[in-house]
Amino acid sequence: MKRFYIEKAGEFVGKEVTIKGWLYNKRDSGKVKFLLLRDGTGIMQAVMVKGEVENGVFECFNSLTQESSLIVTGKVREDKRSPGGYELSIKGIEIVQLAQSYPITPKEHGVGFLMDYRHLWLRSKRQHAIMRIRAEIIQACQDYLNTNGFTLIDAPIFTPSACEGTTTLFGVDYFGKKAYLTQSGQLYNEAAAMAFGKVYCFGPAFRAEKAKTRRHLTEFWQVEPEMAYARLEETIEVCEELLLFILKRVLERRREELKRLERDISFLEGIRPPFPRISYDEALQILKERGIELEWGEDFGAPHETALSQKFDTPFFVHRYPAQCKAFYMKRDGEAPHLALCVDGLAPEGYGEIIGGGEREDDLETLKERLEEYNLPEEAFQWYLDLRRFGSVPHAGFGLGIERTVAWICGLSHVREAIPFPRMLDRIRP
């Protein structure tokens, strides 16, 4: 018989099974003892009644501590009142290890304490649900891209030069030379797109953020698609499709986890395309109406994004930012050269930016001028300029931040819970 897992309990009704797991909680009502067991896939209530199991089994109940590892056999019964809808009638209990006094108890703990015990905290219901949704979101990204003609081409992590200044880069001693950890695979993606048409990279990126905010990690994951022969509008469409694909997948497969997080599922279900597309200028106007003044040419900060994203009930796109506040590689709008052909994708409900992208400058001479304007060393970018020398084409792409997307879909107040082992200014353990 195949191995039993709690999440598949429905396939085993009436059968005797073995759960290899841990004691999540227990409850005693005298002649009836309740064990809440978890096996990594779910939590199931197991019950034993005095006289119906061997005395030795029944008596061991008192010794069982939270998180003790147990192998429990018994029969699966359908039980509507039970959490999950199924219950186990215990026949035998094998104690693998009695756990020492578990540091995480039902009482309230501070986040600092819980983060110190992140390696254990992941076992709790809420963190378990978040991580399963995270895994589903990542898989959705991969599935969408793999089935839509994108080839995975991993960008390097070690990079010789900084593409947007070195102030937020982590330096590494690379055999006596200086190297940096990547902030984005985009430049390499552009090379790959010229070879494979549609590509993506998926991996960790690093930002030496000195600020403590609820949206920043020093180590985060992102998926970055890039397309040859693509323009801004097409890119926004792909962003929209990808977000819809992710949402649909999570709603289909991780509904139980969303419930456990008390996420407003009907809000997520109500999200329909097309998502609004507004220009930077229109966004400024919206901010003004809300009493927030921002000088034209300034990039949005967290407060502006939050204000904007409270206005919408779906993700939305802000395009055509002032070129002056954006990176050197962004292509300018032919009809309004003070604007960049870029787009940010923002999540609603105050969450703000989860996507950034746009068209890339594809003209050799223009790109050289930009490097000079931005005080970047042309030498370090010769390989990147080569892409404009040898069959340059219009191309565009974007990056989607995994933790920010997870935080929004799960309804988290801070991205630190959206990654298994968060790294921040003051946190590199465990």
Add this chain to the structure above:
Amino acid sequence: MKRFYIEKAGEFVGKEVTIKGWLYNKRDSGKVKFLLLRDGTGIMQAVMVKGEVENGVFECFNSLTQESSLIVTGKVREDKRSPGGYELSIKGIEIVQLAQSYPITPKEHGVGFLMDYRHLWLRSKRQHAIMRIRAEIIQACQDYLNTNGFTLIDAPIFTPSACEGTTTLFGVDYFGKKAYLTQSGQLYNEAAAMAFGKVYCFGPAFRAEKAKTRRHLTEFWQVEPEMAYARLEETIEVCEELLLFILKRVLERRREELKRLERDISFLEGIRPPFPRISYDEALQILKERGIELEWGEDFGAPHETALSQKFDTPFFVHRYPAQCKAFYMKRDGEAPHLALCVDGLAPEGYGEIIGGGEREDDLETLKERLEEYNLPEEAFQWYLDLRRFGSVPHAGFGLGIERTVAWICGLSHVREAIPFPRMLDRIRP
């Protein structure tokens, strides 16, 4: 009509289509001009005959340089003699950009030169084929694990301490403190396995290898599954299943690419389970028969692996190495405590190790003793010891190196071609 891509040419026979791509090569036989076009998904021959296209189109042929970006319209015809089986009868050519003199020509170039132009080299047939197989192998790993109950739990890249000594670790200045780049997510996977049962991480890992060998990169990718309540034998079975799944997938979906690499496909097709399982002691005996003496207790080096892997026609497993040459966390064999319950998976044909794994020590006191024996600071491993305090269970896992697996399946002589942008002792560009 949906966008045309060369790899789907068969669906468009008799239809007029547009190829957005680049000129891979051209050939002139007077009144008939041949363009080899690539669009990232494949290469297709396009033909024009004098008098059958507008003069302007026909005459532009001479100006077209290698890797010029072109938008070509025409009708798809089936043609058995044509590479790929389909041909385009050209109607129009729009030149997007005439490429400058392309540095990579059909003549032989040295690997150093080609690596300097890695951003362009990826466009060539051979590199294109390797990268598509790489992407397929990665997707196969993810699909196998996702459909077999493993949850993706990303391990951190920044780690505060070294798990197997610091000599091959890259150090990072982490806001004034010392951090290291991960060599393996295993320790974190163990924490995750206690929360999710079966988990894996997939990401880059880093090794400051000072040696130049054909099997080492400073930055490489690996997939690392970990299972709670699992033993060595079950782990070896999962390794075998995963390798078979990968092989089947590549043979199904990337046969054209294998042909392009002139890989011996019948060899790969002939691989059948079960893969041989031999002990370290048996491996020593095989080496001895081949005239290679190795003292008991020494780990295998590249020459030993190569010699062993020439003996087998399938991947094979070597288990139960001397504990003294293995890491502190490996569980010892209860029946022979001088042996570790570990396994290496080796590819045949001289390729050697692609997998390393085994059971992890799950007893608190034993693990503390090991840390002391290995001169590792207990303080840094408190969180890891916690996994043995709070519901410890037998558990095991392994890591599969992506580049080594790609190199073997593609039949490459060096792992540097198995990754888009290789990083080595003397290579961090482009």
